[in-house]
Amino acid sequence: MSGQSLLVPGRLSPTRSVPASIRRPEYVGKDAPTPYTGPEVQDAETIERMRIAGRIAARAMEEAAKLIEPGVTTDELDRVAHEYMCDHGAYPSTLGYRGFPKSLCASVNEVICHGIPDSTVLRDGDIVNLDVTAYIGGVHGDNNATYLCGDVDEESRLLVERTREALARAIKAVRPGRRINIIGRVIESYAKRFGYGVVRDFTGHGINSSFHSGLIVPHYDSPHHDTLIRPGMTFTIEPMLTLGTYEYDMWDDGWTVVTKDRKRTAQFEHTLVVTDTGAEILTLP
Numbered sequence: 001m002s003g004q005s006l007l008v009p010g011r012l013s014p015t016r017s018v019p020a021s022i023r024r025p026e027y028v029g030k031d032a033p034t035p036y037t038g039p040e041v042q043d044a045e046t047i048e049r050m051r052i053a054g055r056i057a058a059r060a061m062e063e064a065a066k067l068i069e070p071g072v073t074t075d076e077l078d079r080v081a082h083e084y085m086c087d088h089g090a091y092p093s094t095l096g097y098r099g100f101p102k103s104l105c106a107s108v109n110e111v112i113c114h115g116i117p118d119s120t121v122l123r124d125g126d127i128v129n130l131d132v133t134a135y136i137g138g139v140h141g142d143n144n145a146t147y148l149c150g151d152v153d154e155e156s157r158l159l160v161e162r163t164r165e166a167l168a169r170a171i172k173a174v175r176p177g178r179r180i181n182i183i184g185r186v187i188e189s190y191a192k193r194f195g196y197g198v199v200r201d202f203t204g205h206g207i208n209s210s211f212h213s214g215l216i217v218p219h220y221d222s223p224h225h226d227t228l229i230r231p232g233m234t235f236t237i238e239p240m241l242t243l244g245t246y247e248y249d250m251w252d253d254g255w256t257v258v259t260k261d262r263k264r265t266a267q268f269e270h271t272l273v274v275t276d277t278g279a280e281i282l283t284l285p
Helices: 044-065 074-087 154-173 181-192
Strands: 105-108 111-113 127-136 139-148 234-237 240-242 248-250 257-259 265-267 270-274 279-281
Touching: 044 074, 044 127, 044 139, 044 234, 044 270, 074 105, 074 127, 111 127, 111 240, 111 265, 127 154, 127 265, 139 154, 139 265, 154 181, 154 234, 154 240, 154 265, 154 270
Parallel strands: none
Antiparallel strands: 105 111, 105 127, 111 257, 127 139, 139 270, 234 270, 240 265, 248 257, 270 279
């Protein structure tokens, strides 16, 4: 694995503004969102609005990812995604969510998730996960992917490739009538082939008009999460695989989660709707 030095917090830029004409999620300006009490199964009109939100989130992530190269700051990636979402009438869902200060999460190398974009400069050989969620039409679309920066070592490259494959396999396992834990069973069994850790405390989630509806989608085989999968359910699958332990530490910022052994980690995510025969990905560009 790369012998690069571990990450340290950088400097935050000022909070980016969002045009007043763009509708805010209800949690903006509050300590926490109002708990979701609606259904996990969504109607056709809501799903269509989620397609729009998902498409914007996917395209915003693509635009930011085009800039990934040694010497670019994670704050610059945040700026590009923020501007794309605002230019298309969407609010960056993470901005102001439980106090999160930026419009995407940028998680580099040993950061499992929720990395805050700042003055950190990407280096040759880094891997960086971008997690982008857009809110428009009263609903959210959430996706993430891990990208290679420059000349990345083989161990890290394979981790990224296999994490992407774990997500693809999990999506194929979604069928009405199955239990939600089939998703984690498929991911964990695949990850074990390579000796990877599977993060347990950060999961996929229900999503709709609520950023996180309360539905939990674990990425490991959990008998306790046995919700029946039904057509019209909308949720994310977002496996986080590690080169070592799945245990973690959290930085003092209350957000940045790093592997306890500081080995590298990768993640991929899509927002899905369950169909009569499987799952449709809503976060396609």
